[in-house]
Amino acid sequence: MIGIDWGTSRLRAYRMAPDGTVLGQREAQRGILTVLPGGFPDTLRAVTGDWIAEGETSIVMSGMVGSRQGWLEAPYLPCPAGLDGLAGAAILVPFPDAALSLLPGLSCRDRHGVPEVMRGEETQMLGAAPDRGEVTVCLPGSHSKWAQMLDGRVLGFATYLTGEAFAALSAHTILARMMDASAPHHAGGFARGLARARQGGGLLHHLFGLRALALFEEMQEEEAASYLSGLLIGHEVAAALEDGVAPPILLIGAETLTRHYATALDAFGIPHRTAGPDAAARGLWRVAERLP
């Protein structure tokens, strides 16, 4: 089978054996925002046409490809939901070359009734999380997700605009003058930002404090961006803990970013482990096993 994790800015394709072994994988800068209307079938062919020609007859897709801006809109599946739920809610997409299934994303509401959504992360979570027991899954990113899982089902989750806030604040406020957002990671600055996040005063106050530290020459330019990153990630972790997420935390994501989150969790004294790569491939394969 072929599994496709098709997001806003990127497409990842996996060819898998019947037992789930990943036989091949590809990444293309063909996120849904780069695809013109009606262009999804040809984009899929361009990335996976040779695998189909070699005999693959079944494709499963997850991610923003199922959003309003994607190929077809797959309505969100409300939590709690697991692999069986995703498989049951999959949409069969007209595609002459193979059987093409599109998975929904998940939705829930926080205790105050405000909605939450994800597309793609659910497949990674269900690929990486254990089938039994409680675990909190954290997927760091532009829109970081923290999900409570029990016995292989997502009970609920919360999203934090951390990555996007970093990009906007580091480039479009007075902080831009004192930092290079693309500077190498600075462990000392990151740790200072994490420590600051654990103090009172609120994020908006801490953002100005970064500016004032620089004015007083108590913040070097090379550590400022990492300080801001640590500050924002620290506020995210603090809010998630205040929201009641329980350890252990299972981190899923790109290696560098999950390592930074691991450092942040260590600073808070929270036990954690990091999932192996290809959680998405495993999730796609596990859902495919359950398709009707």
Next chain:
Amino acid sequence: MIGIDWGTSRLRAYRMAPDGTVLGQREAQRGILTVLPGGFPDTLRAVTGDWIAEGETSIVMSGMVGSRQGWLEAPYLPCPAGLDGLAGAAILVPFPDAALSLLPGLSCRDRHGVPEVMRGEETQMLGAAPDRGEVTVCLPGSHSKWAQMLDGRVLGFATYLTGEAFAALSAHTILARMMDASAPHHAGGFARGLARARQGGGLLHHLFGLRALALFEEMQEEEAASYLSGLLIGHEVAAALEDGVAPPILLIGAETLTRHYATALDAFGIPHRTAGPDAAARGLWRVAERLP
């Protein structure tokens, strides 16, 4: 005398009688960022030359004009500080046309040792606050200031990057797609944002919630920017209260913005009043009275 409140983007000039009555006032879009090196004397002449020709011999300036990017750098005066302290720390600036005094800004450190600075707001606070008793002063803005004052002295203060965060987040994140940051104020959206800020979960989570509300058609485009404004101001007020600021609050600033902050304080049940206009003029005059 002539009082000048010279900020980053704007210059306000006041001509005052010996008893402090404002005889005339002007505003020019000649903030320090618009002045070329060496251009400060001529800019001041352009705005106040006729008043000087008519016999004014004394000028007092406050604001970013005393920063490293201004006319001359006036080192920050540490808190606690009052009118006498500002007058004593004034710098005499070489200017052939009149006696020209430049006031310092104030600095302090929060309980964790992180520095805080202001330039110009101290003069407004000392112009508007009572000479006796305790009061918390709030000056809303790009960098909102909350100061504790006792018997006419600023004991300490905290800054929140609220206005700048609004500008950056509303224009440079996914939120930009769902709002018009220049839309008219929407009282209902603002109130919803304030209420959300009082719930747990943290600002970064609340920012994504705004996006999700729009996806579920539970947030209209015309209320989204006011919701974001209410959310950020609400987080600022909540953090200030958590930081221990005590009512009553004295609001100082532009009429529309102080009205929004008054609404926010009402939502939190915090008593407040709003200072009259020309706090800066009054502060400049009161310091001038005390110059050596």
